Amino acid sequence: MGHHCCSKQKVKRGLWSPEEDEKLVNYITTHGHGSWSSVPKLAGLQRCGKSCRLRWINYLRPDLKRGSFSSQEERIIIDVHRILGNRWAQIAKHLPGRTDNEVKNFWNSCIKKKLLAQGLDPNTHNLLPSHKTNDIHNNGCNFSHTNPKPTSLFSVNSLMTDASVDMNTPFSTLLSFPPTDNNFSSPTIPIYELLNPNAVWTNQEQNPSSLMGSASSVSSSLLNPSGYDSVQENCMWSGSFQPMEITKQDEMLQPEEQVLKPQLEMKASEVEIKKADKLSDEQNNMDASFVNSNFDFDFTESTLMPCGMFYNASPMDQFAWDC
DNA sequence: AACTGAGCCAACCGCCGGCTT
DNA sequence: AAAGCCGGCGGTTGGCTCAGT
Incomplete structure (x- = not known):
């Protein structure tokens, strides 16, 4: 089952190859993404537009900050999460260079456990x-x-x-x-x-x-x-x-x-x-x-x-x- | 060295809302 | 008004890595 946007075309799935990355970067830096649904065709990729968008936003964007989260960022995530809940996109807006996916993964893999170790419910931030x-x-x-x-x-x-x-x-x-x-x-x-x-x-x-x-x-x-x-x-x-x-x-x-x-x-x-x-x-x-x-x-x-x-x-x- | 389980993370899935036709 | 398209989002998954045995 594929996305509706790519159900009519043969699309590749899974990890992106360096060649695909290069094609996408070259295309977007030259033309901008415009309509994501047309990007794969124009960029010569066998991917759906959604996949291209995700790859660009989560990995290829030049303004992304790579590497582990700082304690300051971690703190912001917890503080904002307490207010906003699992609204990762909103939380990520407070962390320049971080994506919602990154924040979400960090939360699920790291912060959640820390809070639980502290006896706190990660959903409510209240004591268990x-x-x-x-x-x-x-x-x-x-x-x-x-x-x-x-x-x-x-x-x-x-x-x-x-x-x-x-x-x-x-x-x-x-x-x-x-x-x-x-x-x-x-x-x-x-x-x-x-x-x-x-x-x-x-x-x-x-x-x-x-x-x-x-x-x-x-x-x-x-x-x-x-x-x-x-x-x-x-x-x-x-x-x-x-x-x-x-x-x-x-x-x-x-x-x-x-x-x-x-x-x-x-x-x-x-x-x-x-x-x-x-x-x-x-x-x-x-x-x-x-x-x-x-x-x-x-x-x-x-x-x-x-x-x-x-x-x-x-x-x-x-x-x-x-x- | 081989196996295994846990953890991480990139990518996918499905839903939703906005917009256009 | 309804249908279709599209982008955005949060939840979930699958595969890779690595530490432990």
């Missing part, structure tokens, strides 16, 4: 049930015991759909409260509405505590209010597990705030990723090194850190968490 130890839960954070466990897996799709945020909104705007109302617990505009202007909230959902019970349509960042399920993942970079620390600031938070804070973290990272995405597109420079890239690693790190650890000198300071 067998790894949810009392050591973590007893570390000054008790609302995890009272909150229901998420009934749905972490889903970026649901997050993007249900809590999509206008990525054109300036980050500072996104984080601004109505200036006349300094009481966090009763802002003039509910914070979750501010963050998610497109969301339609029922009266019941407007109460975050009840919201936590309506799992199916709510992003898991809400349902994982402590955020400490990500702790080990973050700590894996330092090579040793650091138990979650809930700061005094966090303990002072109202339950609503405790719920919202990790969501804000997630929003912040989403916004930053979108920003990086946009900048990347604008630059359209696949040769850009990470040194030159506009992806703010420090920011990503800070925003993705668990609660109580994440907002050093970040715009999050604008929030009066301890008000």
Whole structure:
């Protein structure tokens, strides 16, 4: 069974020979690919257009970065995957010179195992049930015991759909409260509405505590209010597990705030990723090194850190968490 | 040296959405 | 509106490599 695009012609399959590569490179560098379906014929190849496209994108493109992934790239993949899920093409956009196929293979062969070794579910980035130890839960954070466990897996799709945020909104705007109302617990505009202007909230959902019970349509960042399920993942970079620390600031938070804070973290990272995405597109420079890239690693790190650890000198300071 | 199993990765498969006719 | 084409994407597979026995 072949692709519909090549079912009518005799096509070669399997690995590409150097001669085929040369033909394809010569043709595309001279003429561009134009319509991929016509490339094989014009380039003198016994392949289908799809195969040519794939070969070019994944292997022959001159701007590809070869070699193993750096720890920085690995970290980006994990961070973005936590937000986007298995959207490899989107993830690859954050890694100049890497392809979706490459990222996907790297994830399946390497990162997945690392996360599992850390006791993390690679799909949800949450701790696997067998790894949810009392050591973590007893570390000054008790609302995890009272909150229901998420009934749905972490889903970026649901997050993007249900809590999509206008990525054109300036980050500072996104984080601004109505200036006349300094009481966090009763802002003039509910914070979750501010963050998610497109969301339609029922009266019941407007109460975050009840919201936590309506799992199916709510992003898991809400349902994982402590955020400490990500702790080990973050700590894996330092090579040793650091138990979650809930700061005094966090303990002072109202339950609503405790719920919202990790969501804000997630929003912040989403916004930053979108920003990086946009900048990347604008630059359209696949040769850009990470040194030159506009992806703010420090920011990503800070925003993705668990609660109580994440907002050093970040715009999050604008929030009066301890008000 | 030969065998074997695991891991990696290039390539394929099938589905989907957008566009054209 | 429907059908066909095409590019893009994520999931899967098959073959190659290499370490271990």
